[in-house]
Amino acid sequence: xxxxxxxxxxxxxxxxxxxxxxxxxxxxxxxxxxxxxxxxxxxxxxxxxxxxxxxxxxxxxxxxxxxxxxxxxxxxxxxxxxxxxxxxxxxxxxxxxxxxxxxxxxxxxxxxxxxxxxxxxxxxxxxxxxxxxxxxxxxxxxxxxx
Amino acid sequence: xxxxxxxxxxxxxxxxxxxxxxxxxxxxxxxxxxxxxxxxxxxxxxxxxxxxxxxxxxxxxxxxxxxxxxxxxxxxxxxxxxxxxxxxxxxxxxxxxxxxxxxxxxxxxxxxxxxxxxxxxxxxxxxxxxxxxxxxxxxxxxxxxxxxxxxxxxxxxxxxxxxxxxxxxxxxxxxxxxxxxxxxxxxxxxxxxxxxxxxxxxxxxxxxxxxxxxxxxxxxxxxxxxxxxxxxxxxxxxxxxxxxxxxxxxxxxxxxxxxxxxxxxxxxxxxxxxxxxxxxxxxxxxxxxxxxxxxxxxxxxxxxxxxxxxxxxxxxxxxxxxxxxxxxxxxxxxxxxxxxxxxxxxxxxxxxxxxxxxxxxxxxxxxxxxxxxxxxxxxxxxxxxxxxxxxxxxxxxxxxxxxxxxxxxxxxxxxxxxxxxxxxxxxxxxxxxxxxxxxxxxxxxxxxxxxxxxxxxxxxxxxxxxxxxxxxxxxxxxxxxxxxxxxxxxxxxxxxxxx
Numbered sequence: 001x002x003x004x005x006x007x008x009x010x011x012x013x014x015x016x017x018x019x020x021x022x023x024x025x026x027x028x029x030x031x032x033x034x035x036x037x038x039x040x041x042x043x044x045x046x047x048x049x050x051x052x053x054x055x056x057x058x059x060x061x062x063x064x065x066x067x068x069x070x071x072x073x074x075x076x077x078x079x080x081x082x083x084x085x086x087x088x089x090x091x092x093x094x095x096x097x098x099x100x101x102x103x104x105x106x107x108x109x110x111x112x113x114x115x116x117x118x119x120x121x122x123x124x125x126x127x128x129x130x131x132x133x134x135x136x137x138x139x140x141x142x143x144x145x146x
Numbered sequence: 147x148x149x150x151x152x153x154x155x156x157x158x159x160x161x162x163x164x165x166x167x168x169x170x171x172x173x174x175x176x177x178x179x180x181x182x183x184x185x186x187x188x189x190x191x192x193x194x195x196x197x198x199x200x201x202x203x204x205x206x207x208x209x210x211x212x213x214x215x216x217x218x219x220x221x222x223x224x225x226x227x228x229x230x231x232x233x234x235x236x237x238x239x240x241x242x243x244x245x246x247x248x249x250x251x252x253x254x255x256x257x258x259x260x261x262x263x264x265x266x267x268x269x270x271x272x273x274x275x276x277x278x279x280x281x282x283x284x285x286x287x288x289x290x291x292x293x294x295x296x297x298x299x300x301x302x303x304x305x306x307x308x309x310x311x312x313x314x315x316x317x318x319x320x321x322x323x324x325x326x327x328x329x330x331x332x333x334x335x336x337x338x339x340x341x342x343x344x345x346x347x348x349x350x351x352x353x354x355x356x357x358x359x360x361x362x363x364x365x366x367x368x369x370x371x372x373x374x375x376x377x378x379x380x381x382x383x384x385x386x387x388x389x390x391x392x393x394x395x396x397x398x399x400x401x402x403x404x405x406x407x408x409x410x411x412x413x414x415x416x417x418x419x420x421x422x423x424x425x426x427x428x429x430x431x432x433x434x435x436x437x438x439x440x441x442x443x444x445x446x447x448x449x450x451x452x453x454x455x456x457x458x459x460x461x462x463x464x465x466x467x468x469x470x471x472x473x474x475x476x477x478x479x480x481x482x483x484x485x486x487x488x489x490x491x492x493x494x495x496x497x498x499x500x501x502x503x504x505x506x507x508x509x510x511x512x513x514x515x516x517x518x519x520x521x522x523x524x525x526x527x528x529x530x531x532x533x534x535x536x537x538x539x540x541x542x543x544x545x546x547x548x549x550x551x552x553x554x555x556x557x558x559x560x561x562x563x564x565x566x567x568x569x570x571x572x573x574x575x576x577x578x579x580x581x582x583x584x585x586x587x588x589x590x591x592x593x594x595x596x597x598x599x600x601x602x603x604x605x606x607x608x609x610x611x612x613x614x615x616x617x618x619x620x621x622x623x624x625x626x627x628x629x630x631x632x633x634x635x636x637x638x639x640x641x642x643x644x645x
Contacts, residue, residue: 047234048216049209049241056216121219124230132234 005115012110015130015137016103026102030094033106034087036134040113041086043133048121056120057086060112068105070097153356156270156310159197159227160190162375162493166349166364168357172331174308175355176301180277180317181336186347186368187314188218189225190336191272193372194312196227199236203269206262210242210255210275218274225372238266252296259300263307270310276326277315297329331355336366341522344485349375365487376489378533391415391570392595396506396544397441399433402615403573406590406599411571415594416535417546418512418566421575425586426607427548430573431508432463433613434546435476443505444475446498446543448491450514454478462611474502485520488530492537499543507538509547512565532568539570570594578625580604587625588615602626 019039020032041053048056058076065071070093077085090109094102117126130137155170164170171177171194179187191207199205209215219239222228233239240262245254263271304311313330327333333352338345347366351359365376395410404410411417411434419427435445447467449457457478458464458471470476477498481491495507509515516527523530538545547569566572572591577584589602601618602625608614622630 046241047219047239049214049243051243052214052216052241120216122223122230125219125223125233128230128234 005111008115008118009107009111011130012114013103013107015134016106016110018134018137026095026097026099029099029102030091033094033102033110034091037090037110038087039133040129043129044117047129054086056113056116059116060109063112064105064109068108070094070101070105071109155357156194156198158194160193160373160375162364162377163349163373165377166351166360166375167332167354168351168359171310172354172356173310174305175331176304176311176313176329177332177334178276178326178330179312179314179334179336182318182338183316185336185338186366186373187316187336188213188274189222189368190334190373191274191312191314192222192225193227195237195270195272196229196232198270198310199232200269201236204236204238204266205270205272206266206268207237207239207272207274208242208259208262209239210246210273213274215239215241215243224370226370227372238262238268252292256296256300260303263304263309267307268309270312271304272312272314274314275316276313277317293326297326301329337363339363339522341520344520344522346485346487346520346522365489367490376487376493378489379537396443397437398430399435399437400430400613400615402603403430403588403590403613406588406601406603406615407571407573407593408596408598411544411546412593412596413544414539414542415544415570416539416568417544417571417573418569419546419548419573419575420551420566421548422552422577423550425575425577426605426613427550427575428510429462429607429611429613430575431510431546431548432461432467432611435506435508436463436466438506439470439475444477444502445506445508446477446479446495446502446504447508447510448479448481448495448515449510450481450518451511452480454480462607477502477504481518486518486523487520488523488534491515491518492534495534495538496541499538499541505543507543507545509545511548511550513550528565528568531565535568566592575605576626578619578630580619580622580630587619 016033016036019036020029037057041050041057044053054076061071061074061076065074074089074093076089094106097105114126117129154173155164155167156173157170158164158167179190181187195205195207209218223230229237240258242255242258245251245258248254259271259273301311313326315326317335330353332354335350335352337348337350339348347368348363349366350363351361360377360379362378364378367374367376391412391414394413395404395407396413397410398404398407419430421427431447435447438445447457452460457480458468461467467476467478471478479494479498481494498504499507512531515531516524519527519530535545535547549565569592571593574589574591576587578587579585586605586607587602588605589600590598592598599618601620603618604616606614606616619625619630621632624630
């Protein structure tokens with residue numbers, strides 16, 4: 001079973017910190033996380049299909065909810081043509097949390113998603129996808145940090 | 147003046163395939179790569195795409211209802227041709243699963259492909275698998291018409307966009323969608339031939355408009371480097387300045403044997419050395435190679451029964467051969483046994499010949515080669531050997547093959563495969579008993595187009611592993627029965643006893 005590694009969570013935390021405005025209210029922070037997911041999903045969908053992205057998110061939710069029960073109610077819709085359903089639910093979950101807990105939960109979920117991607121298609125492709133989705137994100141720094 | 151429109155050909159990036167296709171893939175053509183599941187369609191499509199994609203001429207790979215794309219990426223990146231740095235740069239993957247599943251999926255798939263092609267201006271387009279689209283479409287009463295329309299529009303659009311297209315689909319041979327097959331400019335069919343416990347991959351270029359492909363089933367293998375194709379017929383090499391083979395004789399390394407052959411082995415001939423176990427076939431082949439290298443003619447030895455290191459340790463000239471291999475004057479070719487195709491053997495041999503400029507080749511032995519072949523090729527051993535020997539001698543190489551043949555004292559046989567007629571010259575070795583001792587005898591049975599000795603001569607292998615051919619065994623009769631008589635003694639015994 002693929003679990004998130006500390007390195008994956010660290011990358012996710014840095015990525016989300018870059019995408020979220022500092023000092024923003026919980027709603028704005030949750031929206032920023034959801035938007036980051038949308039950007040990643042948009043980049044990934046052509047490659048592995050919308051259904052493929054949703055399947056990975058569903059798996060990430062399943063693996064993360066033991067540590068972060070806030071995701072227990074997050075059900076990734078299987079019949080949507082786009083990612084909007086999942087994005088809205090993700091934002092709704094995170095809005096209910098304190099800023100600290102919200103950041104940790106979002107980083108864990110994203111870290112798990114990156115871990116799954118690394119396991120399936122390899123770190124090199126994942127780094128390329130991240131660079132495509134988040135051009136300002138320094139993936140080389142990621143390696144050093146690890 | 148030639149008024150024909152020039153058609154550029156793209157290299158497939160698949161070793162051996164361009165030759166089979168007749169020079170490469172015609173630019174702007176629409177090609178089908180079809181076959182049963184696991185036949186290598188996706189791998190072949192990827193390999194062609196990665197070989198041709200450049201930032202200024204990108205490739206689009208559309209996946210439709212086939213293998214989940216995430217798994218395809220996972221597995222395909224294991225091949226050495228998969229260049230991850232090209233992904234999302236010069237190679238773009240686009241999943242059309244969603245469009246294909248929706249109502250009116252065919253039109254949506256077509257629109258998406260056209261939109262992406264217009265936007266990206268690709269040089270290569272791959273659709274995997276178009277059969278999935280066909281299956282869904284053909285369910286309804288108007289399915290066939292829709293499919294024709296889809297194919298025509300797709301082919302027209304992609305051609306007008308100057309894209310070379312590959313559509314991958316799961317088909318078996320009696321399962322043809324005529325509209326699809328008619329529209330295609332090229333059809334490459336992949337199969338897996340099962341024979342007892344072995345499976346041999348085959349590739350057939352069924353159609354390739356505008357150029358002459360090599361017909362028939364070609365052997366194909368998938369390795370860590372991707373697909374490799376082994377053409378059945380190698381491109382003939384023009385060997386210049388050779389003249390008639392009989393004008394140029396090669397020394398065999400055994401001077402007396404050269405005399406018996408009428409002055410040596412004619413250059414470019416295929417020589418068969420047949421004899422029982424331990425009769426010195428390998429020794430003679432060693433001498434043939436050593437003499438060649440002394441004359442400035444590098445050599446190649448194909449072995450099947452032993453690995454090269456074992457061969458070098460046990461063959462009489464092993465120490466010399468080890469040095470010569472290091473000096474690149476000799477190559478020992480060893481091929482994986484039991485599921486080999488003759489075409490792989492030939493490719494490996496011809497590559498070795500080109501690498502070191504070999505003029506002599508030894509196949510030691512045909513019995514080992516036959517065992518190493520997959521069962522399907524054993525059945526066609528004569529035809530396979532004919533192709534291999536023909537291709538090697540066609541390159542100007544003189545070939546010496548050994549074959550083990552148990553001594554028979556009732557029949558005169560030179561090969562267990564009925565392949566003697568393929569040889570230009572035959573040297574026979576056998577055991578005979580003379581004076582209560584087991585002796586070896588050698589004879590030249592055939593040298594095509596040349597006079598040769600009819601003598602059966604005794605020979606020895608000395609302590610240095612050298613063959614020493616003695617005088618003809620003229621005083622004996624019944625040598626081939628294995629138990630000869632001294633002719634004089636027999637005639638004396640048949641004389642009437644004086645009264």
